[in-house]
Amino acid sequence: MRRGDSDARVGGDVTPGPLLLGVRHHGPGSARAVRAALDAERPAAVLIEGPPEGDALLGLAADPGMRPPVALLAHAVDDPGRASFWPMATFSPEWVALRWALDNGAAVRFVDLPAAHTLALNSDPTWGDGDDEEPQQSDPAVGLRIDPIAVLARTAGHDDPERWWEDVIEHRGDGDPRAPFAAVAEAMGVLRETYGAGGHGRDLVREAHMRLKLRAAQKEFGDDRVAVVCGAWHVPALRRRTTVAADRALLKGLPKVRTETTWVPWTHRRLARRSGYGAGIDSPGWYGHLFAAPDRPVERWLTKVAGLLRDEDRSVSPAHVIEAVRLAETLAALRGRPLAGLSETTDAVRAVMCEGSDVPLALVRDRLVVGDVLGEVPAGAPAVxxxxxxxxxxxxxxxxxxxxxxxxxxxxxxxxxxxxxxxxxxxxxxxxxxxxxxxxxxxxxxxxxxxxxxxxxxxxxxxxxxxxxGTTVDGAATARAESRALAARTLADMTALAERCLLAGLADALPVVMRALADRAALDADVGHLAQALPALARALRYGDVRATDTAALGEVAAGLAERICVGLPPACAGLDRDAADEMRGHLDAVHAALGLLPDSADRADRWAAVLHRLATREAVAGLIRGRAVRLLLDDGRLGEDETARLMGLALSPGTPPADAATWIEGFVGGGTGGGMLLVHDERLLALVDAWLTGVPEEAFADVLPLLRRTFSAYEPGVRRTIGELVARGPSAAAARAQAGVPGFADALDEHRAEAVLPVLRLLLGNDEMTGADR
Structure with a gap:
């Protein structure tokens, strides 16, 4: 024992004083050792690293409805978003100690810094988030931040801290399981002498509070009748001789907030470090298996893996399991490990059960190594x-x-x-x-x-x-919607909120939202804003029909927006640059789709078609929008093929600058609008595009190419291939037909080509013979 240390015990020490059990959070080996030490020592009180506000909830851990993983949740009463979790799994040493105390009639308390201070300090960037295993900012005078497990692993000659800890702690299956406590405490003592707080600035305050709680428990239950379960990093600090006055001085003046605490379900996935929880572990499912397996953990684990893969229709036999066990044990021996760990079993599964593929291995990691276990808390747990x-x-x-x-x-x-x-x-x-x-x-x-x-x-x-x-989901959602209606800044936000109110069935909130929407719509004259707002209203009207909701007021607002868009859209589309034209094309598509969802109105449909005709024929309108208007009219059957070809011919005439012609093509057949299939099935339009493209001057082609590439790269590979075949087959012939003004694919029926489809028709219809009349 070092000079300055108190008369505390660690592991199997016989020195009088409290029993200090330094653990690693969520470590199954540490959990087994804690249970063995408590069984041997039988303390009258167990102190656990955690917020004292949770003391009133500790009894719930014995409730049959409490099933880990669970977490203590503490949040500020005035700001519930300021919250902290203290998660525990079945293999967490803290949970094992808590259940041991409840099962054996011992007093049990949390002794860490109160959550009232923790949540207040979390808002101070100089303190960080308070997580034991994640970086946090601190006073530079405290020292550089270190990972104690990584330092010990490097000292032992290992470059993987996780594997080193598994070998020396988690995989120990023989001898006294309490023995590692003394060794780990000794190692941590050396680290604390060397690095001080190691960059964990808040730990000095937390440990002062722990010492005060420990002294109080010793006074109440006796010096050698108290056990403390905490992170191994804190053990040297709890053994130090300090004065009560010094510890209280560290706690003086700490900020605090009013808090509420409860138990909440947790998940294995949130215990995993990769999910973002700082004090987590890489493989909670694996650690849970190590803790629960009574014997032969490797064999039992690989049996689980085989069952999962068989459920996914992979052929895995008992022979695969036997071979995988042998391979894992051989790998462990070659690597000098006391027991096959997760890396050895994973390598064995990949080689034997997955045939070298990482695809099924990813499923094993997701379902077993990490897992989707969700804990449960009893109905009696406090909750808002x-x-x-x-x-x-x-x-x-x-x-x-x-x-x-x-x-x-x-x-x-x-x-x-x-x-x-x-x-x-x-x-x-x-x-x-x-x-x-x-x-x-x-x-x-x-x-x-x-x-x-x-x-x-x-x-x-x-x-x-x-x-x-509010206190109910319905009431809270209604109040939230009304508040958002008053705070919404744009018309589109208002219409989106109206749609969400209909979807949520908030009948009480809808009148408030509709009044605010009508007021905002009456004042907003920007066509772009109106166009952004209309689609949500159209969808909301459709949802109202499905959900039997009265949407009369919504329909009136939508009709008014549609009328104002028809009036203001043509002037708004004139004189736009490239970016503005691209944005307006998006509005044009959205309005066109929205009008199709509104209740049938012949007058509105005719009015919209007239607007599209104006856009398609006005030279002041950007080519991107003119081409899109022509395409929408064609798709709706309001523009004939001959007129479409005429407008395309004008847009692609030699007098049109190549860049303007390219934007017209992009508007007409660009993106995922089905334009590729249109060119496949109408060779006349394809011929017009091909004839224009082959006539682009060499000096302008470099400027046109990016536009065309963006247009045609959006097509499916099969569509691009078919267009290429059509062009290679003879676009000049198609062009000649187009110039002759003959619609379709040829001057007359090509009987030879028609005969080619007869075998397919016979197969589909199930007829071996087809008469001439059938043909």
């Missing part, structure tokens, strides 16, 4: 009223939160599915993105909705934040 209402709705709608991402198809003609849809839309309006809308199956119309669901633990914080808007 909004969370309780959400829990009630989830149960009544049979919509259980799951950690694994899954797709949900809803049929809005069914009452329960409609209620589910409204719940998900209301939560999205509140910022609780449990579900994300996705493109549904083709041809299902507006009666179908497709969602992708995944419950993340952070959503509990979002629910707590949303609690300021």
């Amino acid at each position: 009223p909004l969370q309780r209402d959400l829990d009630r709705l989830q149960r009544s709608l049979r919509l259980k939160p799951e950690a694994r991402e899954r797709d949900l198809e809803l049929d809005l003609r069914k009452e329960n599915d409609t209620a589910r849809s409204r719940l998900l839309h209301r939560l999205r309006l509140l910022g609780v993105d449990w579900g994300e809308p996705v493109a549904g199956r083709a041809g299902t119309g507006t009666f179908r909705e497709s969602w992708r669901l995944r419950w993340e633990p952070e959503l509990h914080v979002r629910v707590a934040e949303a609690g300021v808007w």
Whole structure:
């Protein structure tokens, strides 16, 4: 024991004093060792690294409804977004110590810095986020920030800290499991002497609070009747001899906020470091297996892997499992490891069960190494009223939160599915993105909705934040929508909000939103703003039909916007540069699609067609927009093929600058508008484009090429190949036909080409013989 250390014990020491068990968070080996040490020492009190505000909730850990992984959640009452989590899994030493104390009648308390101070300090950038295993800013005088596990691994000659820790702690299967505590504490003591706080500035304050709590417990239960379970980094600080006055001085003047604390479900995925949780581990599923496996962990693990791969229709036999076990053990021996670890079993799975492919191996990592385990908390756990209402709705709608991402198809003609849809839309309006809308199956119309669901633990914080808007999901969403209606800055924001209110079924909020929308629409004269706003209104009217919602007021606003767009669009499209024309083309497409969703009106359709005719024939309008207007008229059947060819011929005439002609082509057949198939099936239009392209002067071709490349590169590979074949086959012949004014593919029916389709027709119709009349 070093000079200045107190009379504390670590591991199997017999020195009188509190038992200090330094662990690594979420370490299964540490958890087993903690359980063995507590069984041997039988302390009267167990102190655990965690926020003291959680003491009142510790008894819930013994509730049958509590299933790890779970986390203590503390958030500021006045600002629920300021929150911190203390997660625990079944293999976390803190959870093992907590359950041991509850099962054996020992007192159990949290002794870390109170969450009231932690949340206040988190808003101070000089303190960082307080996470034990992630970088945080601190006072430069404290020293450089270090990773103690990495330093110890390098000292031992290992370049992989994770593998070194697994070998010396997690994979120990023989001897006294308490022995590592003394060795780790000794090593951490040397590191603390060398590096001080190691860049963990807040640790000095946290450890002062821990020492005060430890002294109080010793006074209450006796010096040698107290056990402390904390991060190994803190053990040397708890053994130091300090005065009460010195520790209190470190805590004096710390900021604090009013907090609330509860238990929330956690997930294995959020325990993984790659998911962003700082004090996490790379392989929670693997660590959970190591902790739970009574014996032969490698054999049991590879059996799990085989079962997963078989469920995915991969051929994996017991022989594969046997061979994989042998390979993993051989690799461990060659690498000098006491037991095959995750890297050895992964290499064995890749070689034996996956035939060298990393594709099925990625599934193994996602489902087993990390895993989608979602914890549960009992119904009696404290929660904000909004969370309780959400829990009630989830149960009544049979919509259980799951950690694994899954797709949900809803049929809005069914009452329960409609209620589910409204719940998900209301939560999205509140910022609780449990579900994300996705493109549904083709041809299902507006009666179908497709969602992708995944419950993340952070959503509990979002629910707590949303609690300021109300105590029920319906009431909170209504209040939130009304507030956003008053704060919306653009007309498009207003119409999007109206659409979301209809989707969410917020009948009380809709009148407020509609009044604000009507006022904003009356004052906004920008055609671009009107064009951005109309599509959301058109969709909302359609959703209103499906959901049996009264949308009369919405229809009046939409009709007014459509009329103002028809009046203001032609002047707004004149004299635009390239970027402005590209933006206006997007507005043109959006308005055209939106008008098709509005209730049938022959007058409106004729009015819009007249607007498109004006755009298609005005020289002051950019070629991009003129070409797009011609295409929309052609698709709607309001422009004949002859007139289309005439307008294209004018746009591509020798007198038109090549760059302007190229933008016209881009507007007419560009992007994903189906223009490629139009050129495939109408050789006359293709011939016009080909004749123009071959006539572009050499000095202008370099300027035209990027525009054409952008236009045609958006086509499917098959479409591009077919166009190339048509051009190679003889675009000049097609051009001659086009110049002759003959529509279609040829002057008359080509019987030889028609005969070629007869075998296919016989196969489709199931007739071996076809009469002349059939033909």
